[in-house]
Amino acid sequence: MAQQGNFKSPSRMGGLGEGAPLSSSGAVQAGKPREQGLKGVDFERRSFLGKVVGGVGAVVAVSTLYPIVKYIVPPPVKEAAIVSELIVGKASEVPENSGKIYQFNKDKVLVVNDNGKLTACSAVCTHLGCLVHWEDKDNLIFCPCHGAKYKQTGEIISGPQPLPLAPFNVRVEGENLIISKA
Numbered sequence: 001m002a003q004q005g006n007f008k009s010p011s012r013m014g015g016l017g018e019g020a021p022l023s024s025s026g027a028v029q030a031g032k033p034r035e036q037g038l039k040g041v042d043f044e045r046r047s048f049l050g051k052v053v054g055g056v057g058a059v060v061a062v063s064t065l066y067p068i069v070k071y072i073v074p075p076p077v078k079e080a081a082i083v084s085e086l087i088v089g090k091a092s093e094v095p096e097n098s099g100k101i102y103q104f105n106k107d108k109v110l111v112v113n114d115n116g117k118l119t120a121c122s123a124v125c126t127h128l129g130c131l132v133h134w135e136d137k138d139n140l141i142f143c144p145c146h147g148a149k150y151k152q153t154g155e156i157i158s159g160p161q162p163l164p165l166a167p168f169n170v171r172v173e174g175e176n177l178i179i180s181k182a
């Protein structure tokens with residue numbers, strides 16, 4: 001009597017998995033085809049789940065790390081434009097017989113008012129880079145680090161410094177004190 005219903009042809013077995021072995025009589029070996037077919041399905045499911053978990057993990061990692069990295073890494077600093085002259089303050093800030101240091105581009109500039117005569121020169125000692133200041137009682141620019149002495153205009157008087165102080169121009173317009181390149 002012909003078998004009906006459960007008979008599985010070799011071509012149909014291919015859908016469940018490769019190489020469903022047949023016995024010498026042509027019968028399917030019990031259990032193997034289904035087991036091998038499920039292994040393939042299981043592998044694909046694991047692979048898919050692995051990708052989903054990996055993707056979710058990547059999104060969580062990025063959303064967690066981004067604010068931390070943004071907090072740690074400082075924003076880029078915009079370089080101030082180099083100018084040829086600049087209003088650095090009010091003329092009243094440097095009264096007679098005094099000196100004051102101003103920032104001009106990347107330089108520190110000492111403006112001296114000696115009895116109404118305004119001069120400006122670099123405030124950085126040419127010996128080892130200390131800041132100089134105006135000594136009104138001695139009428140000179142003095143470096144407190146190793147005793148370098150300069151004239152009001154920056155020329156060397158005495159001390160270990162190899163070079164004079166670089167000169168700058170200074171003028172008053174209205175109330176404004178303006179420094180420019182020499």
Ligand code: FES
Nearest residue numbers: 125127128143146
């Ligand atoms: S740094 Fe000015 S004298 Fe040495």
